[in-house]
Amino acid sequence: MGSLDGRVAVITGAGRGIGREHALLFAREGASVVVNDLGGANDGSGADSGPAQQVVDEITASGGTAVANTDNVAEWAGAEALVGQAVAEFGGLDVVVNNAGILRDGFIAGLEESQWDSVIAVHLKGHFAVLRHAAAYWKSRSKAGEPVAASVINTASASGTTMPNAGQANYGSAKAGIAALTLVAAGELERYGVRVNAIAPIARTRLTLATPGMGAIFAQEVEEGEFDAFSPANISPVVAYLATEKCPITGKVFAVQGGAISELAGWHDVRTIETEGPWSIEDIANRLPVEG
Template sequence: MVNDLGGANDGSGADAGPAQSVVDEIVAAGGRAVANTDSVSDWDGAARLIEQAVSEFGRLDILVNNAGILRDSFIAGITESQWDAVIAVHLKGHAATLHHAAAYWKAESKAGREVDASVINTASASGTFLPNAGQANYGAAKAGIAALTLVAADELDRYGVRVNAIAPIARTRLTLATPGMNALFAAEIPEGEFDPFSPANISPLVAYLAGPNCKLTGKVFAVQGGAISELAGWHDVSTIESDGPWTVADLTEKLG
């Protein structure tokens, strides 16, 4: 199943062409593929996507969540619509498809059918380890996706489902449109040399996480060029303690 609403970078508009183009490439290479143009930010649209996958192929084994848009703005100037649109596509879009897929896998498991499934979510350096000014909505959504991944991994393990996430850095429509980063991604690479920002560097990790030989779950990996790093979330870096209730004066002394 190839899902793509076919909208612009900011999520506006719709075009069936992009999804169908990928389907055509897969078919031309000898594979089987079907297009879907529902918006994953719509709960019912996400349900139709999962239902279509099961109907067309008889079962669902892998879910790759990768939908995203950009409506960058500094916090002081961001509008409600800019905030809501990005959260809806990224965070709600991940949650919606994951919900309907999880319901399917739970039902399969409860019916006594063995499930060996994998979910790969797409977080970002923005929101995990490299905050980017002007992307409060995007960063918050991506941080939420990383947290959603950990919760889903804990919940769905009992049904035979693994859930991991990637935080890729690569040349895409969105990164080419990101202020301060577009020049880096647009740099020309001499023919025959390794391209550290090619999206092709990302797909092997996705294929591994989706495959039957991978037993990992609840992991978030940064991936760029030839480097893959496992990321960890919030953790203690220092601790202060008191034998009794804290006072503001105590905290001023301890925390400076």
């Protein structure tokens, strides 16, 4: 028996990279998978049904169950259709893995409006849109008295949590927003039987290979038989665990890379100054220097 037997999962951006590894592992563990991928380029341009269908073909050839979906999750109707397809094809929905993403890097002083909007749309709106329609489905089931044991796994990034990258104001902002969205959603949806977590993965994908200053690191060859710390396959087991019916974890963000999984914590107080009366600018200037 697989750890995800009987579970129905929607996985976005599942035609390549980390998402593909999620889909393959979920299917091996017994889940019925809706493999979503628009099939666009790194910057989100274009569309191709091939990547999603190829993953589905690979799953079905191995005896698993999957269907392809090429809806654009950055569009409200596309996200709604994706959730609807899972329910129509497999009779329900238990897991959402939000993974779809693009890159349109640029330094702030020269960043175009379209570069900002497109990245925020695919990452942050795309996460929210799928989450929103899935949440509405689970809420309706819960209100009808049906048992719900659902799980959402979002995809943040070190760029938005622990390691901001120059040239990625749009991407980092979206990923930080996803981490915050995860915590809000965990608090809101628990009453309906839904757990929400996020991962911040580091792995070799077409996006990381295209990131300036990082491509050479991820492109390093690994000799046959050695552990490949940057393989995207290393990311999927924790996602599969978080998707299991009995997993108790919710409201967490985990950094995942190679053989390491770390729980991340957000903003917290590191130093406080106080006054017993009104603040003066001079007092603040004297007491609030930046400590190197």
